[in-house]
Amino acid sequence: GYLQFAITNRCNARCEFCGFAVDQLDPKQRRSVTLAEARDVIDICVRNHIGYLLLVGGEPLAHPDVRAMTRYAAERGIRPMICTNGSLWTDRNMRELAADGLCSVIMSIDAPDAARHEQSRGLPDVCRKIQRANEVFARLGVQTTASIIASRLIEDYDRLPAFLTALGFRSCTFSYPLRSLGSSYLSFSGSQLVNYSPAELIEVFERIKRMKRRTGFPVVNPRESLTEMQRHLRGEPEKFGCLGGYKYFYLDWHLNLYRCHFWETPMCRIYDFDRSKLIRDNCTRCMIDCYRDPSVLQFIAVNVSDAWNHLKRGRLLAAARNLCDPRNLTSLRAVWEQRRWIREV
Template sequence: VHHVTSARKLKAPLISSIRKRNKLGDRLTGDHVLPFSAFLTDSFGRRHNYLRISLTEKCNLRCQYCMPEKGVKLTPRSQLLSTSEVVTIARLFVQEGVDKIRLTGGEPLIRPDLLDIIIELRKLDGLKTIAVTTNGINLAKLLPRLKEAGLDLINISLDTLAPAKFEFITRRKGFHRVMEGIDRAVELGYSPVKVNCVVMRGFNEDELLDFVRLTEKKPLEVRFIEYMPFDGNKWNFKKMVSYQEMLDRIKQQWPNLERLQTGHANTAKMFKVPGFEGHLGFISSMSDHFCGSCNRLRITADGNLKVCLFGNSEFSLRDILRCGASDEELLQVIGAAVGRKKKEHAGMFSISQMKNRPMILIGG
């Protein structure tokens, strides 16, 4: 299904191009300034300092846009990355300049060793931010321990504020547990608590204003995400509500909506209703992509490196790691994969025809 490339295929001739590639920019390690890793710099000069690691393919929800109705064939547990393999790969990326790691799934909070992984990641010199993306079902119960272990940021997926619609889209109960998790995160001092909402025409675009109102009295960052095509989610253009359409609807209610300045690599276009405590963002992956500033790489739960969320090429780090590869050999594979990263994704229509993993098997 996926194009998975082995280490042997990558070791030539791209390795030489990695060594020739200019080392663009600087990174700080303690008191020392080091060149940013050539292995994590692509041919367009994009520096990848953000790594997303999927910890599991399993989930306790069955969201329609994420998982095909018939479900997915799970990878045998022995073929998923172990605790030590996750930490080994993370250490290597951090040594090369990654300063933010996000743990995803499936649902990462159902992985039994999640706390152990966060504790080990916290020990990595140079890693500034550890984040988790969760569906929130188990968040209220686990969050105190997650915070103690060193979790910095939380993204919670929530696509509706109506319990009945929640059950429809997720094919499970649990709306009130998610809301409890959001409140618990606020109580424990997380600010902002990010709430990810995938907007789908005919399902929840009529709730845009209700989601904005969530930011009035709580330090939430509600992020509206354009519906994206992945295998089995029956994507079609008519279901997608564009960033501009969402913005126009919100401005009808709040015409004084303020645009906020964001960093170069920020994927969200940020806004704020004056006087509201929180703010909102739009992730316009389909209608107005941000490929030119992309700084992220992804590791799937079975150990494949994806350099683009919408690309179907993958490179197995698990296989060469289990063959006893040295750090240098791993870096050569990583650098060759990053060097092949395309300037931008193929566009929404081409992506919708492309064979790719379902979102549940990518990790977002």
């Protein structure tokens, strides 16, 4: 399993397309979890076989206890990751977090050049810090990935690989534009930068596919997932239901556990979480990449697990249906496509 844990809703950036922005979130609404709460969360993750913990915000590096959370997760056998805008990196905190057990870092990029990215974020000099972070983490053996919002700031997707390479990235993932969310998560906006018609967004996904094909730069979003999102936008039947609520989860600063960022109603409080709360209904309501992409990748593993459980109960026909599902091959191809990135994480 995989948990995105928003340890704070505080942020120091001014992104136009994000409700966490320091100039958009009411200061009275700012909240952060305590270290004791985070340790409880990690213990609950261990009991429920969650192996990956992504610390997000807001800006997680703004939390004074981010090191202690990272260290405790690693000590408990969970692989800790951080998603950050990169503005608060120092040589010291990078070395310390790596020593604490940090295994992977995701850093935000909005445009194919430094000037436009820094203007978008309201963070002067952040590209230099990101470049330095990639240098340091490469030496320390911590994997890094660029997370790129698919927005109107990007006019030519083929320009991105050169800029990402110059910053020291060896892979990227695209976050699909969000204009509304039902949960407490605020990474959405009505900004025109992310206001696309379905036809325009279908073309954006096609441009990402062409960038993958033409440049060879590693893009973590599987081709099949991009195609699946195009089906979603066209209103066509989708092949892969989302595993949010079953394998992937979102936990907010109030310790409310959601199946994903999109859903309006929490599954439960984190202290009440156990296997009885799991949801598996093949949902296709949204196209949030960090849930839909891995649902394609993990489809075959879940199907094999289902087949094994059927076999143990003597349900041979049900097991055969799982094993012979033609989507297994599609999922396996997606895993093969992303094998290097998966191995590094």
